[in-house]
Amino acid sequence: MPAFICNACGTQYPPSEAVPAACPICIDDRQFVPASGQSWITLQGLRNAHSNKFRRLATALTSIETTPTFGIGQRAILARTPAGNVLWDCIALIDDATVDLLNGLGGVTAIAISHPHYYTTMVEWSRALGGAPIYLHAADRQWVMRADSAVQFWEGDTKPFAPGLTLVRLGGHFDGGTVLHWADWSEGRGVLLSGDILQVVPSGHVSFMWSYPNLLPLSAATVRRMAEILEPFAFDAVYGAFSGRGQIDTNGKQVVAASVARYIARIDETP
Numbered sequence: 001m002p003a004f005i006c007n008a009c010g011t012q013y014p015p016s017e018a019v020p021a022a023c024p025i026c027i028d029d030r031q032f033v034p035a036s037g038q039s040w041i042t043l044q045g046l047r048n049a050h051s052n053k054f055r056r057l058a059t060a061l062t063s064i065e066t067t068p069t070f071g072i073g074q075r076a077i078l079a080r081t082p083a084g085n086v087l088w089d090c091i092a093l094i095d096d097a098t099v100d101l102l103n104g105l106g107g108v109t110a111i112a113i114s115h116p117h118y119y120t121t122m123v124e125w126s127r128a129l130g131g132a133p134i135y136l137h138a139a140d141r142q143w144v145m146r147a148d149s150a151v152q153f154w155e156g157d158t159k160p161f162a163p164g165l166t167l168v169r170l171g172g173h174f175d176g177g178t179v180l181h182w183a184d185w186s187e188g189r190g191v192l193l194s195g196d197i198l199q200v201v202p203s204g205h206v207s208f209m210w211s212y213p214n215l216l217p218l219s220a221a222t223v224r225r226m227a228e229i230l231e232p233f234a235f236d237a238v239y240g241a242f243s244g245r246g247q248i249d250t251n252g253k254q255v256v257a258a259s260v261a262r263y264i265a266r267i268d269e270t271p
């Protein structure tokens, strides 16, 4: 039986004869059902029409994106750490070339995902990569559309899962919204892989939304709280959810602080 994938967001559902009745990820107020309606594809159908491209994002960081663009245009980032390769975030298309390339780079020891818009076909990736564990924050458990024993839910605000590698739950866009902090990256400069929990924006800042497509912002209090949780972590670079929308190669800590201040100044205007 095929495990159908939502064309609009890339989320895969458990194997079934019939297509799912709806996609809760799309129906959610953070997303939208396309005007043309909900439609579905199989992984084989996706492989026939798309491929993945690998690009060097920065030292020890490789981005993986599907071309032509599929779903929300997500990208994954392979973090090549001394503790093993970590797949940060996930995309719907996984094919033989992708598996061959990842294995050629030393395989994948863990998969960690920022929030449900990137869960996509995470189960397929884990199975194709030797059963790599998938770390998801428990606060977003309800958004897992295809459950699997590879999924390991974690709780609280931080999860150190390998030396120098910490998942940090900031919330915001989703209750379990998570970023990955790699302390030792690039000779100790440190990097934050931020998904769209901190969305890197073209001005070279980051910004924050509950829904990006529907323009529903987060409150000042929520963004302040996110900044507080992030405060203990040092980082020079920040790489976000999408290619071509800017990246922060240096001074990341100061840039995030300035971004929080400018966001709060706009959202919390008092006459």
Ligand SMILES: [Zn+2]
Residues within 6 Å of the ligand: 006, 007, 008, 009, 010, 011, 023, 024, 025, 026
């Ligand atoms: Zn969907």
Ligand SMILES: [Zn+2]
Residues within 6 Å of the ligand: 115, 117, 173, 196
């Ligand atoms: Zn999102």
